[in-house]
Amino acid sequence: MGLIETLVEPRTSPDQGRAAHRTLPALLAARAARNGTAPLFSDRATTWTASDALAIAARRAGALAAQGVGRGDRVALLCGNRVEFMEIVLGCGWLGAVVVPINTASRGLQLEHILRNCGARLLVAEAHLVDVVHALDAQDLPLETIWLIGEPAADALKPAYITTAMPPADEPVTPAALTDGDPFAVLYTSGTSGLSKGVICPHAQFYWWGHYTARDLGVAAGDVLYTCLPLFHTNALNSFFQALIHDAELVADRRFSASGFFDALVETRATVTYVLGAMVPILLSRPVTASEREHRVRVALAPGVPGHFQQEFTARCGIALVDGYGSTETNCVISGAIDAQRPGHMGKLVAGFDARVVDEHDQPVPDGEAGELILRADTPFAFASGYLGMPEKTVEAWRNLWFHTGDRVVRDADGYYRFVDRLKDTIRRRGENVSSFEVEQVLLSHRSVETAAVFAVKSALAEDEVMATLVLRDGETLEPLDLIRYCEPRLPYFAVPRYLDFARDLPKTENGKIQKFKLRETGVTATTWDLDASGYRLKR
Structure with a gap:
């Protein structure tokens, strides 16, 4: 029996709630054993089954190991929504390395800071994006090697680093012996009064993202989840875990297109989708098309959609909207199922988390009064572990053992939370x-x-x-x-x-x-x- 076949053998203890089952390798193996032939991920050009994803993770981890990447090493990733993005994510998670997805629009000071702060020696980048890296001051960056996805342009800048085509997958390696708290990814969220902060996200954090978000969306086996949001952000990346845990499929499109959004829902046979606050009024501003009613989508995760647009969108397109609150540092902490939605409100606190609305001294304010939202989790590693290389910022954000969101909210007497504005700049x-x-x-x-x-x-x-x-x-x-x-x-x-x-x-x-x-x-x-x-x- 080969390595891959061994990994998909049914376990004697299938309880996904145990810590050992909240790491990416364990989740991949469990899904492949449970429902290996069903599709798991697609970029609309290539589709993987769960068994494919398991094999790809093990073999891409082998290629990373051959490059000298080991457990705990960071691997930077500058890539849009395509299978190569997820291949690197899965390979790093399997190996115990830490993937660092970078916003593909990052330039100059921001990009230089991210590469220096994360300490990655290997960057995997789409060829058409690599010039922004070669244009940086390379003197004190730890970066050594770039793997290219695709062919560089004829007029590309002279490489400042060892640059080669992304090598093919190697021989599979055994998964690292990981725990809930091992870092899975470092996601950079823009600083509010300083440089971008690298949020250290453990494996279990993404398990809980997938668990709680999918629960409120009603994700079930056979669902097709469609996102055109970027995988380098928490929203889209956690949708992969929703699909992984619940025997569904995630289809990741390259980008949002107002004119093509509903056509894409029809073409992919999506049943669940994801939108941001500004996307809904943009879609509503367009002429009505037949595809708005020809799709199969029943629900969309729609954080930040103004209340007066929610009912109009549902009436016009037949898609129920689920609001909620979460951040890169936290999780799906405030939300609710479709029948618990209240336009203009984020929802109620999710079981497993605690929240307070406080004044500038961290003292709770009465219901109905605006204050800062602070949060904590009951389950270990359901939240991020801190900011990479920024201990002072970590202590500041998690002071008094609560994560300070910097957002002003109001809690109503019946437990619904309403966003007011941001305290942070x-x-x-x-x-x-x-x-x-x-x-x-x-x-x-x-x-x-x-x-x-x-x-x-x-x-x-x-x-x-x-x-x-x-x-x-x-x-x-x-x-x-x-x-x-x-x-x-x-x-x-x-x-x-x-x-x-x-x-x-x-x-x-x-x-x-x-x-x-x-x-x-x-x-x-x-x-x-x-x-x-x-x-x-x-x-x-």
């Missing part, structure tokens, strides 16, 4: 977190800019827009579009400011701290420059 745009600090650093690097403040203003699509107010150096002038073109290669497209204002000075406290709340209150005025109105389109 962060911006949520196009489904992405934008660090104002990182945008400011790029703006300040322009020779004409003396001071810059970046903040959020509301858009018509229930999300934030990025606005910057700038003070130029004495004697300098700067055309707004020239500044946008300067930012474009240095920032993800979604972080490039839409609105620019130029001022002689910025409002400050007595100790010189910029009072961003005053800038937010002023917002967009008649003198504000608007990128959308300029006719210029950012490259993506």
Whole structure:
């Protein structure tokens, strides 16, 4: 009997609740033994059964081991939604290495920080993205080797590292002897007042994501889960675990297309899907099409959709929306099944977690009063373990043994939670977190800019827009579009400011701290420059 056949032999103790069964290798083996021939994952070009995924994990782990990757090593991954992405994820999880998926829009300072902070010696990247890595200052980065997915362009930059095609899968290796708390992935979430933080996500955290989220969505054997959200974020990555645990299939599309969304649901025979707050009003703004009713989807996970859009979307498209609350650091902590949904509310606290709404001293506030949401889990390793290489930030976020979300919420007397706004200085745009600090650093690097403040203003699509107010150096002038073109290669497209204002000075406290709340209150005025109105389109 070979290695793969041995791994799929039925276990004498099939209890998935035990710690040994919350690691990726154990979950893959259990699924293959239970329902190995049913599809598990597809990128719409290639489909894997559960048995395929098990073999791919073992053999890709062999190729990583041959490269010198060992248990605990980080492997960076710069790749969109395709089978190679999941191949690296599964191989790392099998080997006990830690995958570091990077937002494919990362550029410049942000990307350099991530590669330095995670310490990855190997990067796996789509060939068309690799130039952004070669353009970085390579002097003190730990990166040594890049595996390319696809062929590089003829005019690609000269490689700064050993660059080779991603090698084929190797001989299978036995899975690492892992526990619930072993790190599975490091996911970077944008800093709110500093650099991006690498969230250390243990194996069990993703098991519980798959368990709780799928429960509220009603995921069952034979379901087809469709996502066009990026796999390098928690939302889409945990949908793989929903499929894995519940004998369903995940179909991951390359990207969201408003014109093609419902057609994709029909073509993939999806029964469950995933949308973000801004996607629903975008879809509702389009003309009605036949495919809106020809699909099989019964429910969508839809965090952050404004309450007044929920009923309209369901009535028009026949898809029930399930709201909820979670973060990269936590889990599906506030939600509810379809019949427990209340428009405009995130839901109730999920059993297995604890929550408080507190003031600035961590003292609970009465129901009906806004305060910061703080959280903790009853089960070990259902939350992240901290921030990689940032002990001070970890202690700050988990102070008093509660995770501080930085979000202002209200808890109603009947236990429903309602989101109010963010305490942290962060911006949520196009489904992405934008660090104002990182945008400011790029703006300040322009020779004409003396001071810059970046903040959020509301858009018509229930999300934030990025606005910057700038003070130029004495004697300098700067055309707004020239500044946008300067930012474009240095920032993800979604972080490039839409609105620019130029001022002689910025409002400050007595100790010189910029009072961003005053800038937010002023917002967009008649003198504000608007990128959308300029006719210029950012490259993506």
